[in-house]
Amino acid sequence: MAHFEIKDLTFYYPGRENPALEHVNLSVAKGEYITICGKSGCGKTTLLRHLKGVLSPHGRKTGEIFFDGKPLEDMNLKEQAVKIGYVMQDPDDQIVTDKVWHELAFGLENLGTHQRTMRLRVAEMASYFGIQGWFHKDVKELSGGQKQLLSLASIMVMQPEVLILDEPTSQLDPIAAADFLGTVRKINLELGTTVIITEHRLEDIFPVSDRVIVLDKGRIAADERPEKIGELLRGEHNDMFAAMPSPVQIYYGTKSQLKCPLTVRDGRKWLSEELGNRKISVKSLEKKDGPYEEKNAGNTVVQLKEVWFRYEKNSPDILKGLSIEITENQLFAIVGGNGTGKSTALKTICNICRPYRGKVLIRGRRIEKYKNGELFKNNIVMLPQDPKSLFVKKTVKEELEEMETDSDENRGISIERVISLCGIKDLLNHHPYDLSGGEQQRTALAKVLLTDPKILLLDEPTKGMDNFFKIKFAELLNELKEEGVTIIMVSHDIEFCAKYADNVSLFFDGSIITSDTPDRFFSHNSFYTTAANRMSRHIFSDAVTNEDVIRLCQMNR
Amino acid sequence: MGMFLIHPLFLVCSVILSLSYCFIVNGKKTIKLAIGLIPVFFAVSLLNPVFNTDGVKILFTYFAGRPYTWEALCYGMAIGAMFITIMLWFACYNKVMTSDKFMYIFSHMIPSVSLVLTMVLRLIPGYSRRLMQIYWARRCTGKSGEGMYMSKRLREGMTIVSALATWSLEGGVITADSMKSRGYGCGRRSSFSNYSFEVRDKIMVIFMAVLMSAVAVSCWLGAADVVYTPDIFISSLSSFESAVGMGSYCIFLFIPTGVNIMEAVKWRILKSKI
Numbered sequence: 001m002a003h004f005e006i007k008d009l010t011f012y013y014p015g016r017e018n019p020a021l022e023h024v025n026l027s028v029a030k031g032e033y034i035t036i037c038g039k040s041g042c043g044k045t046t047l048l049r050h051l052k053g054v055l056s057p058h059g060r061k062t063g064e065i066f067f068d069g070k071p072l073e074d075m076n077l078k079e080q081a082v083k084i085g086y087v088m089q090d091p092d093d094q095i096v097t098d099k100v101w102h103e104l105a106f107g108l109e110n111l112g113t114h115q116r117t118m119r120l121r122v123a124e125m126a127s128y129f130g131i132q133g134w135f136h137k138d139v140k141e142l143s144g145g146q147k148q149l150l151s152l153a154s155i156m157v158m159q160p161e162v163l164i165l166d167e168p169t170s171q172l173d174p175i176a177a178a179d180f181l182g183t184v185r186k187i188n189l190e191l192g193t194t195v196i197i198t199e200h201r202l203e204d205i206f207p208v209s210d211r212v213i214v215l216d217k218g219r220i221a222a223d224e225r226p227e228k229i230g231e232l233l234r235g236e237h238n239d240m241f242a243a244m245p246s247p248v249q250i251y252y253g254t255k256s257q258l259k260c261p262l263t264v265r266d267g268r269k270w271l272s273e274e275l276g277n278r279k280i281s282v283k284s285l286e287k288k289d290g291p292y293e294e295k296n297a298g299n300t301v302v303q304l305k306e307v308w309f310r311y312e313k314n315s316p317d318i319l320k321g322l323s324i325e326i327t328e329n330q331l332f333a334i335v336g337g338n339g340t341g342k343s344t345a346l347k348t349i350c351n352i353c354r355p356y357r358g359k360v361l362i363r364g365r366r367i368e369k370y371k372n373g374e375l376f377k378n379n380i381v382m383l384p385q386d387p388k389s390l391f392v393k394k395t396v397k398e399e400l401e402e403m404e405t406d407s408d409e410n411r412g413i414s415i416e417r418v419i420s421l422c423g424i425k426d427l428l429n430h431h432p433y434d435l436s437g438g439e440q441q442r443t444a445l446a447k448v449l450l451t452d453p454k455i456l457l458l459d460e461p462t463k464g465m466d467n468f469f470k471i472k473f474a475e476l477l478n479e480l481k482e483e484g485v486t487i488i489m490v491s492h493d494i495e496f497c498a499k500y501a502d503n504v505s506l507f508f509d510g511s512i513i514t515s516d517t518p519d520r521f522f523s524h525n526s527f528y529t530t531a532a533n534r535m536s537r538h539i540f541s542d543a544v545t546n547e548d549v550i551r552l553c554q555m556n557r
Numbered sequence: 558m559g560m561f562l563i564h565p566l567f568l569v570c571s572v573i574l575s576l577s578y579c580f581i582v583n584g585k586k587t588i589k590l591a592i593g594l595i596p597v598f599f600a601v602s603l604l605n606p607v608f609n610t611d612g613v614k615i616l617f618t619y620f621a622g623r624p625y626t627w628e629a630l631c632y633g634m635a636i637g638a639m640f641i642t643i644m645l646w647f648a649c650y651n652k653v654m655t656s657d658k659f660m661y662i663f664s665h666m667i668p669s670v671s672l673v674l675t676m677v678l679r680l681i682p683g684y685s686r687r688l689m690q691i692y693w694a695r696r697c698t699g700k701s702g703e704g705m706y707m708s709k710r711l712r713e714g715m716t717i718v719s720a721l722a723t724w725s726l727e728g729g730v731i732t733a734d735s736m737k738s739r740g741y742g743c744g745r746r747s748s749f750s751n752y753s754f755e756v757r758d759k760i761m762v763i764f765m766a767v768l769m770s771a772v773a774v775s776c777w778l779g780a781a782d783v784v785y786t787p788d789i790f791i792s793s794l795s796s797f798e799s800a801v802g803m804g805s806y807c808i809f810l811f812i813p814t815g816v817n818i819m820e821a822v823k824w825r826i827l828k829s830k831i
Contacts (some may be wrong), residue, residue: 054737081740093731096739097672098679099657105749107739112747122749136657136751140682155739350697376699388727389687389694392720403698433727451698 002066003162003194004028004051009063011046011218020046022218024063028196030161033188035205035226036198037243038215040438040466044198047215048166051196052084067162078111085160089167089437091147100137101126103150107158121157129153129183143338145176152183156193163187165197170437170464173338173492178204200438200466203245203531207262214240227260243467246495246531246546253550267535271549275539275556282555284541285548298328300364301455301486302349307358309341309348318344319355320510331477331487333497333518335528336507342490343385345507346457349488350382351375362455381453385460387444391432396424396443399432403450415450421476422446423469437464445473449480456480458489462496474500498522498530498544519544563635564781566794567806572638574810575645581817582652590648597644598637605633611786632785649813657751664748671748676732684725691720761812768809775802 004027011021020043028034036044049055050065053072065072067084075083088094097103104125108118126132129149134142142150148168155163165184169177181204188195188208199205206212212229214222221240222232230248233241241249247267251260254274261270302324309319318341326332334342347353348360351367360367362380370379384390393399400415419425422442427435432443441464448456462470470493477487477500490507491497497504498518505515506528514521522529523542536543536552543549562568580587606612612626619625656678664671695717736742775781780799784790794803 052738055734077743078740081738081743084738086738088731088735090728090731092683093728094735095679096732096736097675099675101751102660102675102749106736109746109748110736110740110743112745115747115749118747118749139679151735158739347693352693352697373696373699376697380697381699382694382697384690384694384697386690388724389690389720390698391723392691392695392716433723448698457697 002027003030003032003068004196005066005069006050007064007066009047009050009065010061011050011057012060013046013057014059018218020059020218021050024218024220026213026220026223028162028194031188031192031194032210033185033195033205033208034197034211034213035202035209036196036213036215037200037202037240038198038221038466039239039468040200040436040464042215043218044215045166045436046218048086048164048196048198051162051164052086053080055086081107081111082158083161085155085158085163087148087151087155087163087165087168089170091144091151091171094151095139095147098139100131100139100142100150101135103139103154104131104157107154111158121159125153125157129156143176145172145179148172148176148180149183152180156187160193162194162196165195167198167200167437167464170200174201174494175337177201181205200243200464202243206245206248214238216240226262230260239468242471247535249546250532250535250549250553253546254553264531264535267531268538271536271539271553274553278556280539280556282552283539285543285552298330300325301328301362302326302488303359303361303364304345304348305359305361307345307348307355307360309344309353309355311353317510319348321358322511324505324512324515326486326488328486329481329484330502331481331489331500333501333504334488334490334507334512335492335494335497335504340507341510342507343459346382346459346488346490349455350380350457376451378452378454380455380457381448381451382457383445383448383459383461385463387440388433390444390447391440394431395429396432396435397428399443399447400428400450403447418446418449421449421479423472438466438469441465442469445476454485456485456487458487458491460491461489462491462493470496494522494528495530495532495545498533562776562781562806563632563639563785564783565635565791566803567781568635568638568642570803570807571642571810572645574807574814575642575649578814578817579645579649581814582649587648590645594641594644598634598641601637601640602630602633605636606630609633609786613788626786628786628789631789635783635785660748661750661752664750668746668748672746680725683728684721687724688717688721691717691724765809765812768805771805772802772809775799775805778802 006024006026009021009024010019012019024047036047038044046057049057051072053075054077067075095103096106101122104122105118108121113121126135129152131150131153134146139147139150152168163184168184169180172180184195184197185208187193197205206226209226212222212224212226213220214229214233216238221236221238222229224232230241230244230252233244234252241252245262247261247264247270250267251270256270256274258270258273261267303326304322304324307319307322308317310317322345334345336342344353348355349362351360351370362370362375367375391399393402400418404415419428422445424439424442424446427439427443432440435443441461445461462473465473474496481487489497489501501518503515504518504521505512506521507513516524519542522533522544523537526537530544532546532549533544536549540549540552543552562571576587576591579590583590606625606629609629609632610624610626612624612628614627615624616627616630617625656675660671660675695713700713775798778798779792780794780796780802782790782792792799794800
């Protein structure tokens with residue numbers, strides 16, 4: 001019997017003409033691992049929320065949802081709480097209490113579970129998730145990854161039959177995300193819990209899913225096994241193809257006849273077989289960019305000279321003798337692990353953090369010399385990590401208009417231009433908080449661009465962005481670059497940096513270890529590199545992006 | 558309890574014992590605290606006669622005959638000592654009673670209030686963090702109001718606060734969803750605790766109850782009776798019941814210090830056996 005059965009579900013949000021979900025039919029068997037993907041704003045969250053009665057949004061709804069053969073509405077609050085677990089996006093807000101142990105026990109307390117049972121279950125979960133080490137800690141001391149793991153554990157403690165996860169890793173760095181998704185996989189395998197998950201980052205969950213469902217404008221566009229889904233999307237020229245993992249994209253790019261690989265391991269094997277009986281004549285794309293120094297002959301815009309910084313007098317140093325020189329008109333990407341000081345480096349460039357030693361020069365002038373907001377007037381602007389921190393008005397339109405009022409008339413960029421650049425035309429009358437994560441990111445970007453910056457600082461701009469918009473985002477950055485904007489970006493998104501950056505630097509332990517063009521940077525690394533490079537490095541010497549691998553394959557035909 | 562007994566001997570006892578426990582709990586910080594409390598003691602003692610002129614023994618007069626009496630001064634010292642004890646006990650309380658322990662005690666009596674409390678404890682640091690984030694974000698988009706007129710800066714401040722309110726309310730909605738989805742409100746709550754009530758706790762409670770009642774009975778019989786104004790009367794501790802009362806009181810206040818000392822001694826012994 002199907003675990004979940006959705007029959008012809010159509011849903012309208014109040015006051016909207018377009019349905020958020022349209023004739024959705026879906027059946028989920030017990031113990032299945034289902035991935036739901038789609039562009040941001042396509043109705044993924046709306047669909048997931050319908051699967052848990054208490055979270056269903058208000059609006060006009062037709063169609064039916066069955067859980068274990070019974071209509072979902074007939075389940076009482078307690079049954080729903082126990083049987084259907086729901087993990088949300090935001091690591092902070094979904095945690096209720098102030099202590100880790102209390103959060104774990106919260107659900108059981110609500111059910112009125114007896115003390116003895118509660119202790120056993122909490123102990124079990126803490127051990128299963130490896131939480132013992134931080135069991136007594138305050139929630140505020142935890143990292144984002146730990147918080148999400150805690151949220152998951154505090155739901156698993158109620159022993160649900162279904163686990164629904166709504167983009168659980170969108171706020172996490174890749175390592176924490178992989179760790180989290182690994183745990184979800186373990187739960188699915190070891191406990192047989194049904195998993196329904198939405199994600200932007202498909203690399204980690206694509207190979208383990210039983211079925212992938214692609215949503216497009218509230219409709220199910222595809223519902224297939226992961227190996228087949230690429231073919232389907234490719235055939236339909238669906239935008240979602242850009243979100244497929246690298247091996248899948250490369251496979252379809254080369255029009256191979258073999259079996260579709262889903263992981264890097266399978267991809268390597270596939271590539272060897274694909275090219276196996278031929279002699280490899282072209283091993284490397286002779287990239288035309290010359291030595292690094294020549295390319296960056298432009299004026300220096302931002303310069304940091306041996307900058308040292310710490311947050312408090314007795315705290316450890318965050319920046320340790322950091323020196324960078326960033327020249328005009330380029331996309332300068334900084335990659336590196338969590339807590340190495342990348343974001344702090346950005347903050348020193350826009351004068352939020354003041355170093356206790358060393359110099360920060362903006363266009364050759366000491367940063368301290370810029371007075372009274374001069375620094376941020378048509379000069380530097382920063383897009384913060386959390387787009388919500390930029391929202392102060394009731395609609396997206398007002399947000400944009402707010403930026404216009406103070407500055408002068410002859411600005412280089414108009415509201416209309418920004419709206420079309422960021423693709424937020426349809427969102428103008430919405431409240432910023434009603435938007436999905438990716439849409440919020442775009443709105444924040446639009447707001448920031450309205451200051452007509454010359455130096456744009458981006459802190460994790462691709463976080464929570466779907467791959468489809470990433471391509472548009474990259475085009476946008478290119479346009480800005482052509483207009484003479486220098487972009488400095490801190491990111492975990494290796495694939496994005498490899499494809500679009502002019503320069504990639506590895507940040508580690510408070511300073512930059514190495515800085516080079518993406519091609520050289522990634523082809524020299526063996527671990528910290530793109531999936532395409534990891535997949536092809538045994539055959540090609542400097543293929544970094546999916547396109548590189550596809551081209552090399554074709555050249556060797 | 559030490560707060561309401563103003564018998565000088567009882568007061569001396571409670572000052573010494575609260576100081577000793579505070580020293581065990583707070584360590585060297587206590588010295589600073591104690592030094593800070595000395596002027597407080599003197600201020601309270603010396604000021605009391607200014608407001609209270611009752612008394613027989615007049616030390617001097619001022620302001621055209623307003624008397625400054627010895628009895629009122631004594632009374633002031635008693636109040637001062639009482640005040641110091643309260644401060645010292647609170648310093649200990651702050652250190653010893655963490656939010657977990659508070660929750661353990663009160664979650665059984667008033668479950669909903671204690672849940673609100675733990676949520677508030679979680680929200681406050683979140684608010685200040687968000688406020689700074691919004692402020693920085695505004696600054697980095699050239700909206701900080703730096704170098705502008707006061708009215709504009711004020712308006713900017715209001716904008717930040719209202720943005721914080723919106724953000725927090727939004728967060729509140731998510732938190733509420735998260736609570737609902739984990740079954741909040743579907744019946745009577747129970748509460749989880751990390752502590753358990755062991756035999757030694759039972760023994761301690763009984764022991765403390767016995768001491769308390771001994772003190773109460775002896776106070777009722779007049780052991781701690783004391784009148785400062787208009788004429789000083791201090792009951793002597795020669796009778797049996799008052800001696801018992803005094804003794805029980807001392808032991809009662811010595812319990813926390815004693816427990817700690819005993820533990821330290823035990824560790825010493827265990828260590829020396831290795």
